[in-house]
Amino acid sequence: MDHAAQASQTDLMTITRFVLNEQSKHPEARGDFSILLSHIVLGCKFVCSAVNKAGLAKLIGLAGETNIQGEEQKKLDVLSNDVFIKALTSSGRTCILVSEEDEEAIFVEPSLQGRYIVVFDPLDGSSNIDCGVSIGTIFGIYMVKDKVKPTLDDVLQSGNAMLAAGYCMYGSSCMLVLSTGSGVNGFTLDPSLGEFILTHSDIKIPKKGKIYSVNEGNAKYWDGPTAKYVEKCKFPKDGSLSKSLRYVGSMVADVHRTLLYGGIFLYPGDKKSPNGKLRVLYEVFPMAFLMEKAGGQAFTGKQRALDLVPKKIHDRSPIFLGSYDDVEEVKALYAAEEHRA
Numbered sequence: 001m002d003h004a005a006q007a008s009q010t011d012l013m014t015i016t017r018f019v020l021n022e023q024s025k026h027p028e029a030r031g032d033f034s035i036l037l038s039h040i041v042l043g044c045k046f047v048c049s050a051v052n053k054a055g056l057a058k059l060i061g062l063a064g065e066t067n068i069q070g071e072e073q074k075k076l077d078v079l080s081n082d083v084f085i086k087a088l089t090s091s092g093r094t095c096i097l098v099s100e101e102d103e104e105a106i107f108v109e110p111s112l113q114g115r116y117i118v119v120f121d122p123l124d125g126s127s128n129i130d131c132g133v134s135i136g137t138i139f140g141i142y143m144v145k146d147k148v149k150p151t152l153d154d155v156l157q158s159g160n161a162m163l164a165a166g167y168c169m170y171g172s173s174c175m176l177v178l179s180t181g182s183g184v185n186g187f188t189l190d191p192s193l194g195e196f197i198l199t200h201s202d203i204k205i206p207k208k209g210k211i212y213s214v215n216e217g218n219a220k221y222w223d224g225p226t227a228k229y230v231e232k233c234k235f236p237k238d239g240s241l242s243k244s245l246r247y248v249g250s251m252v253a254d255v256h257r258t259l260l261y262g263g264i265f266l267y268p269g270d271k272k273s274p275n276g277k278l279r280v281l282y283e284v285f286p287m288a289f290l291m292e293k294a295g296g297q298a299f300t301g302k303q304r305a306l307d308l309v310p311k312k313i314h315d316r317s318p319i320f321l322g323s324y325d326d327v328e329e330v331k332a333l334y335a336a337e338e339h340r341a
């Protein structure tokens, strides 16, 4: 067993040491990626602290602005967006940033430019802020093709080009879940130390789960395969037990539970919104990346989610992700529908 593996089994592994251990597996690495991750971690700690103090600091409430998706922005959305933009640009390792809260991609000024592109949802689940329910941050990292001339084409790549992805959940504890390409690891923030400590190493999603997670309020608009799948969850005909329904309404929290307990999370397209609600670059891709790295699947109703190539930075897509076998069932229902058509 090498030194890093031994250390991870015997003592506390901070996220910093974990990332440096990963870096040491790539002798050619110059540390840029580790520095970028450390700035993302800093952003997460900052937002976590703001979320914890939100009620006290009277941060809760509308900022009186509307974002480009036509949704009301909360003060915490604005704050989190500012925090991540500052943390990422000051890392000196990014060249393009795409945030849910900004209509246009942000091109980092040349003096601070690096090789990485970060796509992010600074505050996910914002409808849950006012009632103190778990919310989060989602991010994905790409590398630019030509550092001297970063263009939007570098951003509009398929999810297969993603190098790393993760989310931070601001819940009963603050947890950062990260994959840098091999395996998925979860770190819990010890608030007294201000350090993320490895608590969930090499997360694997159960092959099949007992929970489905969807906004059933949209059921009247669903297409045939989605409706059939949810019906199967509730009234299985093969003698298996019905699945339980859990739906927080924060993607980070719903996906986190799905990752740890197994099951499926669905935000389908429907008659009202054929492309669903969730955004490809900074919601669908990072979560699909993590699911696959943990042994699960992510499907759009038509194709493997990571094979999508967005045309615009805020494109949306239906998404079905989670345990391998559960997503397989959804895929079979969509394939049967296509066969009938």
Ligand SMILES: O=P(O)(O)OC[C@H]1O[C@](O)(COP(=O)(O)O)[C@@H](O)[C@@H]1O
Residues within 6 Å of the ligand: 100, 121, 123, 124, 125, 126, 127, 215, 249, 250, 251, 252, 254, 267, 277
């Ligand atoms: O309220 P709905 O329609 O079920 O939507 C819930 C979904 O919307 C989201 O809140 C959208 O994310 P934002 O809060 O970042 O806009 C997801 O977190 C969640 O999965």
Ligand SMILES: [Mg+2]
Residues within 6 Å of the ligand: 121, 123, 124, 125, 251, 283
């Ligand atoms: Mg979101």
Ligand SMILES: [Mg+2]
Residues within 6 Å of the ligand: 100, 121, 122, 123, 124, 125, 126
């Ligand atoms: Mg958001």
